[in-house]
Amino acid sequence: MQLMADSNITDQKARYKPGVLKYKQMGYWEPDYQVKDTDVLAAFRITPQDGVDPEEAAAAVAGESSTATWTVVWTDRLTACENYRAKAYRVDPVPNAPGQYMAYIAYDLDLFEEGSISNLTASIIGNVFGFKPLKALRLEDMRLPTAYLKTFQGPATGIVAERERLNNYGRPLLGATMKPKLGLSGRNYGRVVYEALKGGLDFTKDDENINSQPFMHWRDRYLYCMEGVNKAIAETGEIKGTYLNVTAATMEDMYERAEFAKELGSVIIMIDLVIGYTAIQSMAKWARKNDMILHLHRAGHSTYTRQKSHGISFRVIAKWMRMAGVDHIHAGTVVGKLEGDPNVIRGIYDTCRETHMPQALEHGILFEQPWAGLKKLMPVASGGIHAGQMHQLLTYLGEDVILQFGGGTIGHPDGIQAGAVANRVALETIVKARNEGRDIWNEGPEILAKAAKWCQPLRAALDTWKDVTFDYASTDSVDYVPTPTPAF
Amino acid sequence: MRLTQGQFSFLPDLTDDEIKLQIAYALSQGWAVAVESTDDPHPRNTYWDMWGQPMFDLADPAGVMMEVNACRKANPGKYVKVLAFDATKGFETIRMSFLVARPKEENGFELVRSEGPGRNVHYTIRRYATAKPTGMRY
Numbered sequence: 001m002q003l004m005a006d007s008n009i010t011d012q013k014a015r016y017k018p019g020v021l022k023y024k025q026m027g028y029w030e031p032d033y034q035v036k037d038t039d040v041l042a043a044f045r046i047t048p049q050d051g052v053d054p055e056e057a058a059a060a061v062a063g064e065s066s067t068a069t070w071t072v073v074w075t076d077r078l079t080a081c082e083n084y085r086a087k088a089y090r091v092d093p094v095p096n097a098p099g100q101y102m103a104y105i106a107y108d109l110d111l112f113e114e115g116s117i118s119n120l121t122a123s124i125i126g127n128v129f130g131f132k133p134l135k136a137l138r139l140e141d142m143r144l145p146t147a148y149l150k151t152f153q154g155p156a157t158g159i160v161a162e163r164e165r166l167n168n169y170g171r172p173l174l175g176a177t178m179k180p181k182l183g184l185s186g187r188n189y190g191r192v193v194y195e196a197l198k199g200g201l202d203f204t205k206d207d208e209n210i211n212s213q214p215f216m217h218w219r220d221r222y223l224y225c226m227e228g229v230n231k232a233i234a235e236t237g238e239i240k241g242t243y244l245n246v247t248a249a250t251m252e253d254m255y256e257r258a259e260f261a262k263e264l265g266s267v268i269i270m271i272d273l274v275i276g277y278t279a280i281q282s283m284a285k286w287a288r289k290n291d292m293i294l295h296l297h298r299a300g301h302s303t304y305t306r307q308k309s310h311g312i313s314f315r316v317i318a319k320w321m322r323m324a325g326v327d328h329i330h331a332g333t334v335v336g337k338l339e340g341d342p343n344v345i346r347g348i349y350d351t352c353r354e355t356h357m358p359q360a361l362e363h364g365i366l367f368e369q370p371w372a373g374l375k376k377l378m379p380v381a382s383g384g385i386h387a388g389q390m391h392q393l394l395t396y397l398g399e400d401v402i403l404q405f406g407g408g409t410i411g412h413p414d415g416i417q418a419g420a421v422a423n424r425v426a427l428e429t430i431v432k433a434r435n436e437g438r439d440i441w442n443e444g445p446e447i448l449a450k451a452a453k454w455c456q457p458l459r460a461a462l463d464t465w466k467d468v469t470f471d472y473a474s475t476d477s478v479d480y481v482p483t484p485t486p487a488f
Numbered sequence: 489m490r491l492t493q494g495q496f497s498f499l500p501d502l503t504d505d506e507i508k509l510q511i512a513y514a515l516s517q518g519w520a521v522a523v524e525s526t527d528d529p530h531p532r533n534t535y536w537d538m539w540g541q542p543m544f545d546l547a548d549p550a551g552v553m554m555e556v557n558a559c560r561k562a563n564p565g566k567y568v569k570v571l572a573f574d575a576t577k578g579f580e581t582i583r584m585s586f587l588v589a590r591p592k593e594e595n596g597f598e599l600v601r602s603e604g605p606g607r608n609v610h611y612t613i614r615r616y617a618t619a620k621p622t623g624m625r626y
Binding site for chain 1: 531584596607
């Protein structure tokens with residue numbers, strides 16, 4: 001009997017003889033597999049241990065993320081197990097990365113519970129990431145079939161409805177995270193909110209770790225913030241908001257905080273990624289039911305998205321969050337202080353905003369992805385950006401984005417309102433120039449300098465931050481380009 | 489108080505030539521341009537008075553500019569804005585919105601606070617001018 005044959009064993013008696021088989025022998029490697037329109041597809045970057053055959057490693061990933069265990073079990077024969085086995089159907093070496101392979105795996109739709117990110121992820125990123133025969137494993141991209149997407153709510157509000165509610169069109173939205181992020185009393189915190197909104201921002205934001213600490217309990221923060229928001233609305237005639245972070249220890253606490261935010265007339269609340277997928281979906285349903293925009297801060301993601309060899313690509317997280325139903329997601333700046341290769345960021349922004357995504361290897365998009373009518377998710381650019389980069393930000397990130405200048409507003413030498421004015425004037429100047437047909441990429445600095453002649457706050461901002469760049473190589477880049485692109 | 493609704497309210501008021509360039513951009517994107525006016529610019533007053541329908545079949549910025557001027561002339565002392573509508577799938581909404589006329593004196597909004605239990609305050613924003621009937625506000 002050819003027990004060590006390196007392929008699927010078709011003889012049933014041999015296949016189910018108690019003992020250990022290779023995953024390829026158990027049926028998890030199927031190079032001729034015809035992908036079905038209803039299959040969930042996943043692309044994993046695998047780094048097998050020395051001496052482990054890449055196809056066997058791919059089959060093992062398919063096995064461990066679907067039906068397999070380490071040994072043969074006869075109870076498989078009570079099931080239509082052929083259907084439930086995930087199939088690794090393709091393995092390619094990753095260009096310029098010795099020892100790494102891209103493994104493509106197909107999962108039958110019936111493996112997953114409808115509308116549940118937790119169920120989807122328990123399979124796809126469950127046990128398999130600790131599997132010993134692999135040195136490292138990274139989930140690079142997924143294709144979610146229309147049939148499955150239709151079981152998800154998607155963004156509670158979406159970009160179109162958000163803009164219509166805010167009466168705000170044709171330019172990126174402007175925001176700022178309140179600083180210092182910890183320590184301000186409710187009264188002082190509300191002051192920063194008011195100043196920034198009065199100065200010209202559309203949104204202010206709680207930081208990820210502002211919840212309900214001894215220096216400022218949540219009710220106090222909400223009450224003072226809404227005083228600031230409404231005062232700024234009355235003084236500008238624009239609709240404004242502040243992302244009230246409702247992240248808390250339990251769902252009951254979060255619902256209580258969200259209800260209070262609603263009672264006070266807030267247009268938006270916020271949650272952190274660390275609350276977990278189920279909690280996120282619960283809050284997204286609450287937000288849809290209560291006309292609330294739902295901001296997601298991606299706290300914690302870099303622990304598993306940043307390194308190329310192991311973890312999850314952020315474009316996959318963005319995909320899951322669009323399905324889960326949040327309205328805003330931090331998605332990178334390219335030019336700011338946080339990780340962000342331009343091509344990777346482009347892939348993430350497309351994941352948030354496109355209605356249909358073609359395969360785009362150069363942006364890390366390995367599968368075509370139709371979005372099946374799920375609303376669009378507003379990307380947020382935040383972290384070390386300032387008014388002097390406005391032309392780069394608009395070029396890289398486009399119009400449907402929230403540009404958040406925290407330090408770039410609050411750290412302005414002439415005060416918070418002046419900081420907000422500088423950002424708003426810079427933004428409107430660059431949008432106007434782009435629409436007029438100017439080459440903002442090259443002429444941007446000149447266009448901004450001209451506006452700074454009549455706008456003192458912009459002049460001060462440009463003088464203060466003109467030399468600030470964060471020019472480090474990105475750790476997460478795409479594989480399918482001839483040369484890596486520098487981060488700005 | 490300067491009302492800062494719209495894309496360009498933090499910039500000096502656009503000249504007619506600058507307005508025309510923005511209209512040309514909207515038309516080049518395949519969007520339909522519309523003109524609307526109001527004497528009640530409350531931020532949640534969604535429906536201003538339409539100056540006819542969006543100009544779906546007009547390709548010449550000069551033609552749109554004539555309508556802008558006609559609307560401004562017919563509504564002295566009111567707010568007038570230009571909008572661009574995009575019918576593309578995935579958008580089907582407004583893509584541009586900017587003011588092209590505003591009253592000489594903008595008298596702003598009153599923030600009405602109504603105190604409730606537990607330190608709750610309910611806020612209402614009321615334009616001073618809207619105390620008078622429409623047509624007599626500016």
